[in-house]
Amino acid sequence: MSQFDVAIAGAGLTGLSLTAALLDSGLSIALIDPRAPTRRSFGLTPERDGTELASTVPPRVSAINQRSMNFLRRIASMPEHAAPYTRMRVWDQLGSAQITFDAADAGVEALGYIVPNDAVSSVLVEALDGAESARFHAHEITSCGRQDQSMRVGFEHGDPLLADLVIGADGGNSAVRQMVGMRPLRRDDGQAALVTTLLLDRSLAATASQCFTEVGPLALLPVSTAHPELASIVWSAPAAEIERLLALAPDEFCQAVTYCIADEVGEVLACDQRFSFPLRRQFTPQFVKPGVVLAGDAAHAIHPLGGQGVNLGFADVEKLVELINAELLAGHAPGDGRWLRDYVFDRAPHNIAVATVMEAFNLLYGQSNPALIFLRNRGMRITDSLPLLKMQIARLASGMF
Ligand SMILES: Cc1cc2nc3c(=O)[nH]c(=O)nc-3n(C[C@H](O)[C@H](O)[C@H](O)COP(=O)(O)OP(=O)(O)OC[C@H]3O[C@@H](n4cnc5c(N)ncnc54)[C@H](O)[C@@H]3O)c2cc1C
Incomplete structure (x- = not known):
């Protein structure tokens, strides 16, 4: 079974940017999504x-x-x-x-x-071009759970893989979130x-x-x-x-x-x-567990009225990369440790505040x-x-x- 330091579920804007931002960390990364992200060039010719x-x-x-x-x-x-x-x-x-x-x-x-x-995804795909530390797996994740000291990520077809840390960046319908038992609070009107x-x-x-x-x-x-x-x-x-x-x-x-x-x-x-x-508007109160963290829409999906959703995802990624690199510098593997708590303390207040302001505006102007x-x-x-x-x-x- 292949073993990676980090498995990133989802190659949307959050997962792609996270993979690109971790390239210099020296970690081995598996980026997993059933749909391969591609580079697209297009002219705007109305x-x-x-x-x-x-x-x-x-x-x-x-x-x-x-x-x-x-x-x-x-x-x-x-x-x-x-x-x-x-x-x-x-x-x-x-x-x-x-x-x-x-x-x-x-x-x-x-x-x-x-x-x-x-x-945006095109420039991120370009940044990953030829990177040896990151490998793309064109699979849908169908299982995710602990196996001894690692996380085991399984697919419908193909061999499962092991990783020290799984980062769920698989969007609002996150399969990883569900498989590891993290429950979102939803507002569906x-x-x-x-x-x-x-x-x-x-x-x-x-x-x-x-x-x-x-x-x-x-x-x-x-x-x-x-x-x-x-x-x-x-x-x-x-x-x-x-x-x-x-x-x-x-x-x-x-x-x-x-x-x-x-x-x-x-x-x-x-x-x-x-x-x-x-x-979809939702927030997952518990978005870290030993060996698993959520980022982007998998952790929080907000009303688009302020155009902040993916910006929150990029801010999650910046913080994750900063904390993981600090952990590596201290000689620790990224799978577990105090840094998971630091991620929550840093991101939860901000993400909740932005989501609440968007909801308040939507309600007030409705x-x-x-x-x-x-x-x-x-x-x-x-x-x-x-x-x-x-x-x-x-x-x-x-x-x-
Ligand atoms: C109409 C609209 C307008 C918006 N406008 C803005 C804006 O102006 N500014 C802004 O900041 N935000 C905006 N947003 C929000 C923004 O689009 C999202 O926050 C952002 O796209 C989320 O990116 P993500 O990578 O976290 O999730 P997603 O884009 O949902 O990506 C998730 C990825 O995970 C993959 N995946 C799913 N399940 C699995 C599985 N089981 N195994 C492996 N992979 C899986 C999917 O294939 C997908 O590629 C808008 C949203 C909407 C709906």
């Missing part, structure tokens, strides 16, 4: 036919904050098509207040970057997210916008520096509402979005194919009570008039705190 758009922008796009981008540059390189945004604007469709945040307020070049997820790309009648001017619409938060992300009038959107709402939006004809959908954003952002001229995803609408608009106006508070929020959003 073509419009009436209200239909063929944008070539992949449907899954992420807001990567400045801190995460610095991390990606250290372990790999700047992803292709990373479009910086220097401004954020938030407003309430049922009110007249809005808040804006500028990169200059936070003392950073950009608050973050809008990047297709495929472009039937929400879903619609994603697509829009062509607007004007430039987004490197501004990421968030409109709290009557049905749920709508994010408009400037996805291309070369085509500043393209917006990648994430619209979260109850699943039935998302079904309704998916069923609209392209011209009707363009009108529905224009209705929400016309005054602040402009008119929607055309829309690309629409996709939807169920929204209310149609006139008194609450008045109060939240007043709160927005007050916040917008306090430069020091805005600077702190801008620093939090960019991850530079």
Whole structure:
């Protein structure tokens, strides 16, 4: 049976970045995922036919904050098509207040970057190219448990392997989490997210916008520096509402979005194919055990309204790598020890705080009570008039705190 120092379950953005960040540690690593991650190069060449758009922008796009981008540059390189945004604007469709945040307020070049997820995984796959210490296993993990001093990881087909440490980075439905008996706390209120790309009648001017619409938060992300009038959107709402939006004809959908954003952002001229995803929100209180830790969505999946999910995953990875390297320097194997507790103490408060803030915003802006609408608009106006508070929020959003 093959023996590794570390087995990483899942080659999503968390698992890939963890593998790349551990390459210099001298550890032998097994990266396991049934789907082999690939390098993709794509041009952004939008073509419009009436209200239909063929944008070539992949449907899954992420807001990567400045801190995460610095991390990606250290372990790999700047992803292709990373479009910086220097401004954020938030407003309430049922009110007249809005808040804006500028990169200059936070003392950073950009608050973050809008990047297709495929472009991020491509640079990570490139960083792993030819690495001798990491081996990819194209398997689905079907069992995971203790065997003497090691963890035994089993597959439906193929020989099992042994590892000192298993890191579950296998997403919101984590099989590792379930197999080792870690139970997540879930909030499922039937929400879903619609994603697509829009062509607007004007430039987004490197501004990421968030409109709290009557049905749920709508994010408009400037996805291309070369085509500043393209917006990648994430619209979260109850699943039935998302079904309704998916069923609209392209011209009707363009009108529905224009209705929400016309005054602040402009008119929607055309829309690309629409996709939807169920929204999973969960947190696993116990995310370490001797020989096993969870990272990324396997440990916590949050509402996408603040665009923080994968940024939390990258922050988990940074901390894990720091603690594992310190353990190695002290001459210990990474499978067990005090560092597991340090990982929990460092990451749990932060991950819980971000998830709670996202839930609170979603709840507050999901209310149609006139008194609450008045109060939240007043709160927005007050916040917008306090430069020091805005600077702190801008620093939090960019991850530079
Ligand atoms: C609509 C939407 C918009 C979002 N926008 C943003 C944003 O703007 N900014 C942001 O920071 N975050 C955003 N997020 C969140 C972000 O996408 C996730 O946090 C991130 O992709 C999670 O990455 P992960 O690698 O932890 O998990 P995943 O991407 O789920 O990867 C898990 C991997 O594990 C593999 N796997 C699963 N089961 C097994 C098994 N049994 N054995 C082996 N491998 C297995 C899977 O094949 C997969 O490759 C958004 C999420 C949604 C839904």
